[in-house]
Amino acid sequence: MCDFLLGHQRSALHDIATLPLRPPCERLSGHKSSVCSRSYFVVVMVFFHVYIINVIALLFYVHYSSGQEDASRSRDAPGSNHQRPESRRPPSKAEFLRDVSLTRVEGIRVGHVQRLSLVPGKVHEMRTLSLKPLLFEIPEFLSDDECRVVMQLAQLKGLMESQLMVQEGQEELAKELNLSPEEIFNLLDINQDGQLQLHEVYVCLSVDCELYSSSLLGLYSSVFPGLLSLEEFRVLSSDAFQRFLVQRGVKRSQLVRNSRHTWLYQGKGAHQVLQDIKERVTRLTRLPSTLVDLSEPLQVVRYEEGGHYHAHHDSGPVYPETACTHTRMAANTSTPFETSCRYITVLFYLNSVEGGGETAFPVADNRTYDEVVRNSVRNCDKSNLRVKPTKGTAVFWYNYLSDGRGWVGEQDEYALHGGCVVTHGTKWVANKWINIDPDYQRQARFQQLVSQHSDTHQDL
Ligand SMILES: O=C(O)CCC(=O)C(=O)O
Ligand SMILES: [Fe+2]
DSSP states (O other): OHHHHHHHHHHHHHHHHHSOOOOTTOOOTTSOOGGGSHHHHHHHHHHHHHHHHHHHHHHHHHHHHHHHHHHHHHHSSTTOSOOOGGGOOOOOHHHHHHHSOOOOOOOOSTTOEEEEEEETTEEEEEEEEETTTTEEEETTSSOHHHHHHHHHHHHHHOOEESSOSSOTTHHHHHHHHTOOHHHHHHHHOTTOSSSEEHHHHHSOBSSOGGGGOHHHHHHHHHHSOSEEOHHHHHHHHOHHHHHHHHHTTOOGGGSSEEOEEEEEOOSTTSOHHHHHHHHHHHHHHTOOHHHHHTSOOEEEEEEOTTOEEEEEOSSOOOOTTEEETTTGGGOSOOOSEEEOOEEEEEEEEOSOOSEEOOEEETTTTOSOGGGOOOOTTTSGGGSSEEEOOOTTOEEEEESEEEOSSSSEEEEOGGGOEEEOOEEESOEEEEEEEEEOOSSHHHHHHHHHHHHHHHHHHHHO
C-alpha cells in the first residue's frame, strides 16, 4: 500500500515539476494555448490537492500502525498484565528465571549473624541455626503491638480445631467422592505393586486430604511400619475406624496435631499490620513480591496446655505425578496427588510460652537421619535443635533444596520439625508459607493465569 501511495506522489510531483510556469490566462497571438486555459489550471489544482491528501493519509497510516506495534509489544512484555492467552507460549526456563529469580539466603555457618534492614530505623539480626535445613532465627521480627493485633484478629475471625478426632461429615464426603476404596487404593499405589508404601499414602490425596489424614497414618504407621495392603487400607479409610480409635481411648495427645487455627488474608484491603508483615517477609526472603503475594494467607495457630504438633514436613516430596495445590488450577494435568509446595516456612512466635512448646528439628544438621523419632510429645528432648518460643521472634527455613539452577529442587528431608508439648500456658504462632512449584512451567502458567484474572477485574 505504501508503494502504491508513493507511486502516486512521485507521478504527481513529476507532473508539477514539468509544468511550464506561465500565467494561466495568457493568450498567445494566433492560437489558443492549452497550457493557459482555465481547465488546465483546474487539472493542476486537482493534482495538487490529491497530492496533499495522499501525504496526509500516509502520515496517518504511519502514525496509526506504529501505535499498534507499541501496544502489542507492551502486551507481550514480561510481567505485563495485558497478556492474551492465545498469543502466549510458555517461557523457556532461562526466560522465566530472568523475570522470577529465586535468591536463596546464605547460611555461611551455624551461629553466623547477618544484619538486616527490614524496617526504617531498625536493624534486625539474623542468626543461622542450621545448614540442614537452612534455618535462621530473627529476634524482634514483630513488635509487641503486631503480635497482639495478629492474635486479636485471629480471635475475631474464630479458630477451628486443627485436627478432629472424628471428622464430621466425612461419610457424606466419601459418598460425594464416588470412588470405591479399591479405586482410591489403585490411584495411590504409584508403583502399582499392590501395596501402599508409607510415602505413597503420605502424599496428600487431592480429592480429600483429610479423609486419610496424617493423624491416622501417624498412628497407623507405628502399628504397620512397613506396607499397607488393600485390606488394611479399607479399614484405615473408614469412618468407623476413627470411632473405634476414640472408643479404644485414643487421646488428643496421640493425634499428630492438637491445636486450633485460622487463616488471615494479607492482600490489598487487609489490616495494615498484616500487609506490613507480608512486605517484611518479602524483604527477609529476598524473593520476588509476586511469589509472596500469590502464596497462602497467614495461618495463626493456638495451642492450649497439652497442645503439640508431632514431627512433620510442611510440604511433601514432588513426584512427577504430584500437583501443587496453588498451581493446580493452571496445570493441564489431572493427577490425584497433591502437596502444598511450601518452599519456605516463616514461623512467628506471637507470645513467649511459660513452659514447653519449643519448635523441635529432630534431625537438623545430623547425618543419622534413620533414627527419626516423630513423636514430638515423647521425644522432644531428643531433638537435635529446639527453638524456644519468644514473643516477636521469627524463624524461617527452606523446605526444599535448590535445583542448582536458580529454581526449587527436591524436598529437604532435614526440614522435619514439630511443636513440643506446651506444659504451662498457651502458645500462639503464625505461619507464612511461600508457595513455589518445583515445576517452573506450572508456576509460570499459574502466574500467567492469575495476571489474566486480575486484568479482568481491573477492566470491570
Ligand atoms: O508450633 C510450632 O512450633 C510448629 C508449628 C508448625 O510446625 C506448623 O504449624 O506447621
Ligand atoms: Fe510445620
